[in-house]
Amino acid sequence: MTEEQVVAYLRNNSDFFIRQEDLLADLSLPHESGKAISLLEKQVTILRDRGIEARHKLNDLLKNARNNDNLFETTRSLVLSLMRAENVTEIAEVTRNQLFKHDNIDACQIILVEHPHLNVSQLIKVESLEKLKNDFNDVFRLKRTHCGAVTEEHLAYLFPDSDQKILSTALCPVISNGEILALxxxxxxxxxxxxxxxxxxxxxxxxxxxxxxxxxxxLANIE
Incomplete structure (x- = not known):
């Protein structure tokens, strides 16, 4: 009888060792400590390890769920505030302030693209499209949020007023009707x-x- 046949038999007869208690007591397996342990002890160890792994996975799921709930609430508040915004300055301020309230966002910046009809407060960061595309080409080329580390030079440019040591970033392109409007x-x-x-x-x-x-x-400014 091959090893595979033994495995298949035991899988199909899960009560085998219940009917063969003497055999179960005689079987032993090597342990990391160097001592032999019984098959029953080995099974208990495996089940305990699986329980620990399951708890870790459950904790990760709960953590992600809480993060998603918080982010959803932040997004909901942002959408409602944007609906009440009466000018571009308010949009920029609301976006930055609302997102900065999120627990996992230690720094936030919105950079508007220069536009002929753009009229905003001097406190709002504005940059040429050419520079933004040159510095963050992958973000606008892929048209989706890019996560990871950036250079110290880019960190200083993105978060000049931050008193936090930023170690990871997410860069989100703001595009509407094919036109790049902000980062x-x-x-x-x-x-x-x-x-x-x-x-x-x-x-x-x-x-x-x-x-x-x-x-x-x-569009309203143009009209």
Missing amino acids: IAFGNRTENYFNVNLDTLFLDFIGHVVGAALDRLL
Whole structure:
């Protein structure tokens, strides 16, 4: 009888060792300590380890759920505030202030693209489209949020007023009707908090919402 046949038999006869208690007591397995342990002890160890792993997975799921709930609430508040915004300055201020309230956002900046009909407060950061595309080409080329580390030079440019040591960033392009309108930068003090494996669904949605609000008011200025 082959090893595979033994395994198949035991799987199909899970009560085998119940009927063969003497055999169960005689079986032993090597342990990391160097001592032999019974098959029953080994099973208890495996089940305990699986329980610990399951608890860790459950804790991760609960943590992600809480983060998503918080981000949803932040997004909801932002959308409502943007609906009440009466000019582009208010859009920029509301976006930055609302997002900065989120627990996992230690720094936030919105950079508007220069526009012939753009009239905003001097406190709002404005930059040429050429420079933004040159410095953050991948963000606008891929048209989705880019997560990871950036250079010290870019950190100083994105968060000049931050008193936090930013170690990871998420850069969200703001595009409406194919036109690049702004860049939203998020910063976190934890290394790899914003990483390539992070689900950016909410961040991308924020970019779309801010883009629609900017597009609406810029169009109103033209008319």
